[in-house]
Amino acid sequence: MTALASLRRIGLPRLVVHLSVLLICLLWLVPTFGILVTSFREPQQIASSGWWTALTGSSQTMAVRLADGVAARQDGTNYVISGSVFEAGQGGKVQAFGTKVTAPSDYKASEPADLGEGETLTINEDGSYTYTKNAPFEAGRGKRVYLTVGTPPAFTTQNYETVLTSQGIGQAFVNSLTVAIPSTIIPILIAAFAAYALSWMEFPGRALILAMVVGLMVVPLQMSLIPLLKMYNEVGALFGVPSRSYAGVWLAHSAFGMPLAIYLLRNYIAGLPKEIIESARVDGASDFEIFLKIVLPLSFPALASFSIFQFLWTWNDLLVAMVFLGTGKDQLVLTGALNALLGSQGGKWEILTASAFITILVPIAVFFALQRYLVRGLLTGSVKGG
Known part of the structure; x- marks a missing residue:
């Protein structure tokens, strides 16, 4: 009854929502x-x-050949071949064996198997075997047998050592940090000033500027990338700035992230209590002092929300980095280096998974560090926007 009462108190719709969220998280x-x-x-x-x-360990099927008949020794009226099915340095636990590829588990390990024609084969769990026959063995290739071998759980850090030292991921990791951190800070600083001006400063054309900002949010990156690159190269040629540099990536990411940043921060800042702003002005504070000492600290949830989005976008970006930074080995960001590994190490899943996890470590850390501000920063602005 207690469980039923709790279910009624929670409500079926709310329970469905909770279970759906839990399912999405698990996926x-x-x-x-x-x-x-x-x-x-x-x-x-x-x-x-x-x-x-x-x-729990794993099992695999493998084929081996027993020793040649020349290695047989006579034991009474029988002839015996003994040895190990494992090569030097190879380990595992034999679970079963068989003489046909379609039935590699016909016989259990450590139990004698009657192969017919006076032949008996015993393969122990440690790989040692005894092959007995009541007549001399013929010289030639040894008998082929199929094994079901279980291996205990084994883990190694060699995959990460290989990736960080010999695959160029270490340099790409530094490149991604060099791109993502300034590309997150620059638009936040500019957008915060712009959002305050659009919220609390009176000047002609304020509504038109805000409408333009909202309109720029729908401009596709792919459509504006080439014109932006052409403009950057023309301006860079006048001032002697290289066409492939971090400055280009920073400016491009800042330009693409600015409209959303201004929109989110403006909605949040406009929803701050009007009395606080007016009291500061009555006390003689300038707009810069109000922004720096009052608005900026109160807007931290919104700043953190946009920081999460912008950092994830710039960290996971491939297109903008390749266009403005280049595709050289020392210029690749993590996404570019991982893409190169897909071509050169396509069959080595241990390398690819180690590289992929290195790529997502920083975004995960950033998200969990700021996630408590994410919903507050987004919802408060949407409810109190003025």
Whole structure:
């Protein structure tokens, strides 16, 4: 009855919403967790089993040949060949074996298997075997057998060491930070000043400017990228600025992020209590002092909200970085370096997953550091916009 009463108190619609949100979160978290687990696994285990078996071990089928008949020794009336199915340095636990590729688990490990014609084969879990026959073995290639081998869970950091040292991801990581941090700070600083002016300063054309800002939000990046690059090259030629530089990436990201930043911050700043602004003006504070000492601290949730969006966009960007920064090995950002790995290391999933997880580490850290301000910053502006 208690559970039923709690369900009635929560309400069916609200429960459906909660379960839907939980399901969406799981759909996002499961692939991420899979990438993390795979990035620490060894290549052989990745090829033989899924990441969900990483904690319980995995099994794979392999074919081996026993020793040649020349190596046989006589034991009474029988002839015996013994040895190990594993090569030096190879490990694992034999779970079952068979003599046909279609039935690699016909016989259990450590139990004698009657192969017919006076032949008996026993393969132990550690890989040692005894092959017995009541007649001499023929010289030639050894008998082929198929094994079902289980391997214990094994994890390694070698994948990350390889990526950070020999795959160029380390330099690309630095390049991405160099691009993303200024590209997030610059539009926030400019947009905050503009948002305050559009909210609390009276001047002609304010409504028209705000309408233009809203209109610029719908301009596709792909349509304006080439004109922007041409303009940047022409202006850069006048001042001797290289056509491929970080300045171009910063300006491009700032230009594309500015309309949304001004719109979000303006809605939030316009919703601040009017009495605080008027009291500061009565006390003789200038607009710059009001902005710096009152508006900016109170607008931190909105600033943090836009910072999350802008940082994620610039961190995950590939197109703008390739156009304005270049595609050289020392110029690639993380997304570009990961794209290059897809071509050169397409079959090495341990390298790709380690690279991918390195790529998402920083955005995850930024999001969890600022996520408590995200909803407050977005909803407050939408409700109190003036």
